[in-house]
Amino acid sequence: MQVHNEILKRVEALNPTHTELVNESINHAGYFEGKESHFKLTVVSPEFEGKRHVARHQLIYGLMNELMTSQGGSIHALAIHAYSPDEWQQQAQTVPASPLCAGQNKN
Numbered sequence: 001m002q003v004h005n006e007i008l009k010r011v012e013a014l015n016p017t018h019t020e021l022v023n024e025s026i027n028h029a030g031y032f033e034g035k036e037s038h039f040k041l042t043v044v045s046p047e048f049e050g051k052r053h054v055a056r057h058q059l060i061y062g063l064m065n066e067l068m069t070s071q072g073g074s075i076h077a078l079a080i081h082a083y084s085p086d087e088w089q090q091q092a093q094t095v096p097a098s099p100l101c102a103g104q105n106k107n
Contacts, residue, residue, distance in 0.1 A: 002036070003039075003067065003075065004021060004036055004039075007021055010063040011041070011043055011060070014043060014045040014063075015046065015047060016045045018044035019044070020042040021039060021041050023038070023039055024039060024077075024079070027100065036074060038077040038078075039077070039078050040081070040098055041081065042095050044082075044084070045085075046084065048084045049086075057080050057082065061078075079098055081095040
């Protein structure tokens with residue numbers, strides 16, 4: 001939970017009204033109990049008002065930089081769903097399901 005907690009801590013800089021972080025490492029090759037490498041992050045923040053999706057992602061990547069670098073970074077994949085509060089309401093407070101990793105069964 002160390003990486004999980006660090007991600008949540010860093011996201012607080014965006015003053016979110018809603019945050020959800022799911023460790024999806026279990027769905028990927030090489031998984032072992034407790035592995036933290038693949039995450040799905042949902043952030044709702046007024047900071048995203050008027051910003052394009054790319055700019056929102058850049059803000060989040062900037063916060064996660066050291067966790068994602070090729071030199072010892074902990075995060076291999078980070079699916080980002082970043083919404084303004086109005087967009088979150090329009091989304092009915094739901095995010096798309098993550099695709100299956102190559103080689104994973106649908107069962």
